[in-house]
Amino acid sequence: MKTCAAPDPNPVKPREALPAGACDAHCHVFGPAAVFPYAEDRSYTPPDAPFESLMALHDYLGLSRAVIVQASCHGTDNTAMLDAIARSGGRYRGVAIVDGNTTDEELQALHDGGVRAVRFNFVQHLGGAPDLDVFDKIVGKLKPLGWHVVLHLDAQDILTYTDRINTINVPFVIDHMGRVQAAKGLDQAPFKSLLELMKNPLAWVKVCGGERVSVGKRPFADAAPFARALIEAAPDRVLWGTDWPHPNISKDMPNDGELVDLMLDFCDTPELRQKLLVDNPQRLYGFDPL
Numbered sequence: 001m002k003t004c005a006a007p008d009p010n011p012v013k014p015r016e017a018l019p020a021g022a023c024d025a026h027c028h029v030f031g032p033a034a035v036f037p038y039a040e041d042r043s044y045t046p047p048d049a050p051f052e053s054l055m056a057l058h059d060y061l062g063l064s065r066a067v068i069v070q071a072s073c074h075g076t077d078n079t080a081m082l083d084a085i086a087r088s089g090g091r092y093r094g095v096a097i098v099d100g101n102t103t104d105e106e107l108q109a110l111h112d113g114g115v116r117a118v119r120f121n122f123v124q125h126l127g128g129a130p131d132l133d134v135f136d137k138i139v140g141k142l143k144p145l146g147w148h149v150v151l152h153l154d155a156q157d158i159l160t161y162t163d164r165i166n167t168i169n170v171p172f173v174i175d176h177m178g179r180v181q182a183a184k185g186l187d188q189a190p191f192k193s194l195l196e197l198m199k200n201p202l203a204w205v206k207v208c209g210g211e212r213v214s215v216g217k218r219p220f221a222d223a224a225p226f227a228r229a230l231i232e233a234a235p236d237r238v239l240w241g242t243d244w245p246h247p248n249i250s251k252d253m254p255n256d257g258e259l260v261d262l263m264l265d266f267c268d269t270p271e272l273r274q275k276l277l278v279d280n281p282q283r284l285y286g287f288d289p290l
Contacts, residue, residue, distance in 0.1 A: 026241025
């Protein structure tokens with residue numbers, strides 16, 4: 001089983017202060033394995049990246065809120081995420097992974113614990129597309145909770161599943177700019193399809209994961225044009241996050257402070273930053289108003 005590199009332990013200080021209430025809308029907690037074991041059927045084993053390290057990073061970067069996204073290495077055991085939310089003093093919300101056996105009562109318990117969405121992985125190296133009957137069953141349970149669904153797709157999946165995605169009747173969030181490949185340019189079919197998808201008023205997208213879109217060299221500036229285009233397409237339905245601790249990075253490991261600076265480059269007005277970092281995540285995840 002492959003292992004993951006650890007995150008850069010020395011983030012630079014962002015060159016500008018972030019607005020009050022700024023949210024890291026995509027990050028993870030891993031373990032510690034001695035307390036929160038990893039799933040036996042996981043496709044990778046990460047280094048421990050616990051709550052304390054995540055909170056320290058957010059304090060250093062100037063991020064006062066966050067959304068912890070359940071990662072596949074913990075499977076459907078959302079305990080580590082729920083523990084972090086409970087210890088955050090209201091700063092964190094969560095996105096869970098569930099399966100077809102999850103009951104309405106279990107979904108309500110997740111809601112009470114701060115979860116506001118479920119995530120489905122379609123990415124090939126994480127096991128490929130889920131059982132679509134299970135997908136439909138779970139998505140059908142989300143509306144009464146006021147939840148949304150997060151879709152982790154490979155670029156080609158945007159083309160394959162566009163029609164199905166457009167039938168979703170709750171908000172849906174596309175992770176990491178759809179993992180399009182910067183080397184293929186803005187005119188590549190998956191990115192054009194993603195821009196078209198953003199005309200759907202239920203569609204949201206995370207303009208993060210630049211290290212996954214890029215050819216893989218810091219500071220990942222080749223990902224910025226894609227983020228700019230998505231912000232322009234739907235400024236009220238974009239989110240941003242660090243993706244700390246950056247699982248399965250095989251090229252340059254991001255520096256989280258540099259990622260903030262990259263975001264400041266492609267989101268370059270106070271009005272847009274307020275939407276991207278504060279207003280949009282507050283609306284989608286139900287954070288208390290400032």
